[in-house]
Amino acid sequence: MLEIEDVTVRFGGVVALSAVSVRFDKPVNGIIGPNGAGKTTLMNVLSGFVRPASGRVSGDGEALLPLAPHRRAHWGLRRSFQKEEIADDLTVFENVLVQIDHSRSPARSKTAEVEAMLALVGMADRAGKIGAALSGFERRLTDVAKCLVGRPRLVMFDEPAGGMSVDESRQLGALIRQIHGATGAQVLVIDHDVELIRTICEDTLVLDFGRRIAFGPTAEVLDDPRVKAAYLGTEEV
Amino acid sequence: MRQLFHVTPSGWAGLGTAAFGILILPSLSNSYWLSVFTSMGCFLLAIAGVAFMYARLGMVSLTQVGLMGVGGWIALRLNHAFDFPFEVNLALAATATMIFGWILALPALRMRGLYLALVTLMAAGGLEIIFATFQFPNGGAGFWGVQTGSGAAFRRPWIAQSAQAYLRYVIACALLGFLCIELHRRLQPGRAWALIRRSEAAAMAAGVNVTLYKTWAFGIAGLLGGAAGALLAGSLGLLDDGTFRASESVMIFALAVVGGAHSWQGALVAAALYKVLPAVLNIWGVDANLSFVIFGAGLLHAVITAPQGIAGQLLDGLRRLSPKREARDA
Ligand SMILES: Nc1ncnc2c1ncn2[C@@H]1O[C@H](COP(=O)(O)OP(=O)(O)OP(=O)(O)O)[C@@H](O)[C@H]1O
Numbered sequence: 001m002l003e004i005e006d007v008t009v010r011f012g013g014v015v016a017l018s019a020v021s022v023r024f025d026k027p028v029n030g031i032i033g034p035n036g037a038g039k040t041t042l043m044n045v046l047s048g049f050v051r052p053a054s055g056r057v058s059g060d061g062e063a064l065l066p067l068a069p070h071r072r073a074h075w076g077l078r079r080s081f082q083k084e085e086i087a088d089d090l091t092v093f094e095n096v097l098v099q100i101d102h103s104r105s106p107a108r109s110k111t112a113e114v115e116a117m118l119a120l121v122g123m124a125d126r127a128g129k130i131g132a133a134l135s136g137f138e139r140r141l142t143d144v145a146k147c148l149v150g151r152p153r154l155v156m157f158d159e160p161a162g163g164m165s166v167d168e169s170r171q172l173g174a175l176i177r178q179i180h181g182a183t184g185a186q187v188l189v190i191d192h193d194v195e196l197i198r199t200i201c202e203d204t205l206v207l208d209f210g211r212r213i214a215f216g217p218t219a220e221v222l223d224d225p226r227v228k229a230a231y232l233g234t235e236e237v
Numbered sequence: 238m239r240q241l242f243h244v245t246p247s248g249w250a251g252l253g254t255a256a257f258g259i260l261i262l263p264s265l266s267n268s269y270w271l272s273v274f275t276s277m278g279c280f281l282l283a284i285a286g287v288a289f290m291y292a293r294l295g296m297v298s299l300t301q302v303g304l305m306g307v308g309g310w311i312a313l314r315l316n317h318a319f320d321f322p323f324e325v326n327l328a329l330a331a332t333a334t335m336i337f338g339w340i341l342a343l344p345a346l347r348m349r350g351l352y353l354a355l356v357t358l359m360a361a362g363g364l365e366i367i368f369a370t371f372q373f374p375n376g377g378a379g380f381w382g383v384q385t386g387s388g389a390a391f392r393r394p395w396i397a398q399s400a401q402a403y404l405r406y407v408i409a410c411a412l413l414g415f416l417c418i419e420l421h422r423r424l425q426p427g428r429a430w431a432l433i434r435r436s437e438a439a440a441m442a443a444g445v446n447v448t449l450y451k452t453w454a455f456g457i458a459g460l461l462g463g464a465a466g467a468l469l470a471g472s473l474g475l476l477d478d479g480t481f482r483a484s485e486s487v488m489i490f491a492l493a494v495v496g497g498a499h500s501w502q503g504a505l506v507a508a509a510l511y512k513v514l515p516a517v518l519n520i521w522g523v524d525a526n527l528s529f530v531i532f533g534a535g536l537l538h539a540v541i542t543a544p545q546g547i548a549g550q551l552l553d554g555l556r557r558l559s560p561k562r563e564a565r566d567a
């Protein structure tokens with residue numbers, strides 16, 4: 001369970017997040033909002049790249065904010081970036097292995113785990129392929145596999161379906177739905193694709209200008225008139 | 238992981254080149270070329286260090302020759318103070334220079350790009366002043382150990398007393414240096430570095446301790462530079478501060494880029510340009526400063542047309558000749 005309390009972030013004069021509090025307790029949760037609403041900033045606070053002016057964050061009852069970013073990864077935090085970050089000169093296998101390199105479990109069990117997760121995302125047959133040779137979708141799948149190894153507790157995706165075809169986006173959605181069952185991790189998805197959010201997320205948080213304007217079961221939230229005004233309003237401009 | 242000891246075609250070529258250098262080159266060389274190739278071997282090891290930092294992490298280090306000076310100073314100091322065999326002096330000098338590299342990393346890690354380069358250049362300038370002021374130990378009394386007149390003898394390794402044997406020794410050490418880098422590249426640090434170069438944020442999100450691995454890279458560059466300095470001390474018996482000017486560090490880095498920082502061939506081209514080219518010009522009776530003009534042209538050439546350096550271009554040419562290899566590498 002992820003609890004965010006009263007988190008405020010300022011960049012100079014811009015208030016990117018304004019006293020946001022929310023408690024995610026469903027397996028798959030969404031965050032939506034118009035451009036510049038503060039979605040990525042919230043994710044950056046969770047991963048430790050942005051230090052909030054105030055607020056608390058706890059995952060499974062543990063305070064996350066005092067931990068350095070790589071320590072949060074050791075704790076079980078995983079994230080993918082808006083632009084996938086796959087090293088071009090490593091193979092698919094190595095790109096995933098990096099995530100659990102720090103753990104002390106024996107090499108053989110690490111190899112087995114990487115292979116299992118590559119199989120789950122459907123990249124097992126391309127494990128030896130070099131990063132530079134991957135298609136955009138293959139890179140994204142590798143990224144997902146990387147988020148699944150090493151007993152993740154919280155997996156966050158920042159616009160995973162950006163730039164994908166309808167088909168790929170559907171495939172990715174199905175994959176994200178499997179994460180909780182396969183690893184026990186809680187999942188947080190940011191996306192502009194409302195259909196994707198509607199089909200995969202139980203609960204959804206809506207941000208606008210850094211404020212929480214709605215939170216609850218996805219279908220209810222998407223029907224909320226305030227959300228329609230804020231989110232869909234700008235979408236149609 | 239399973240491919241830890243897999244030898245690539247480029248690896249075989251490297252081993253072959255080292256075998257040629259160890260088995261054949263010394264017997265083909267007269268005393269002039271023995272000394273040229275020996276110091277080329279020492280600088281090859283140092284260049285491997287800078288090229289590695291640039292290729293793996295994109296970090297520009299302009300202290301490498303200064304680090305050689307540190308290693309050389311320590312080796313000379315130990316040689317004249319104690320009765321250790323050469324190998325002990327070499328190991329201690331390399332280790333101490335590695336630690337020096339870590340210390341250098343502390344302020345440098347807060348900087349990126351140009352600022353990092355400037356910090357390392359300042360360190361090189363500082364070392365240049367220290368070497369010029371205190372000189373290198375030659376058997377004198379006290380901590381700095383400098384005496385006027387002829388210096389005391391420097392003990393070479395017992396298996397490499399002659400100039401030929403010492404060249405073999407230096408080439409073997411350079412080979413070990415390259416293997417050390419390659420081993421790192423194939424293990425956990427190599428994966429961490431690849432991700433750090435891609436994006437530090439992504440590396441942190443993947444649980445990589447970015448500070449640790451960058452510091453580690455500085456340590457390796459220091460280790461190789463320190464060993465190179467100690468080997469150079471063994472070759473010459475004494476060291477001159479003129480060898481370790483900051484400008485030489487800049488030169489070494491530029492040549493590493495010209496040669497191609499991503500491959501051992503590039504480091505070899507760089508070391509040959511640095512040491513063999515002036516020696517050839519010298520034999521021809523041409524002013525050795527002409528080599529600077531050639532370096533400059535090489536740098537322009539590299540910046541404009543060859544991001545992988547001269548070695549990259551040669552390798553591309555070879556690949557074009559044998560299309561089968563390309564398929565296998567992919
Ligand atoms: N590092 C930064 N420095 C200054 N301002 C920033 C920084 N990061 C974000 N901002 C600002 O904070 C606000 C929120 O940005 P954020 O990236 O979180 O939005 P977002 O909801 O992810 O938008 P998008 O849908 O476009 O990705 C924006 O006004 C943005 O300009």
Ligand SMILES: [Mg+2]
Pocket residue numbers: 039040041082
């Ligand atoms: Mg964003």
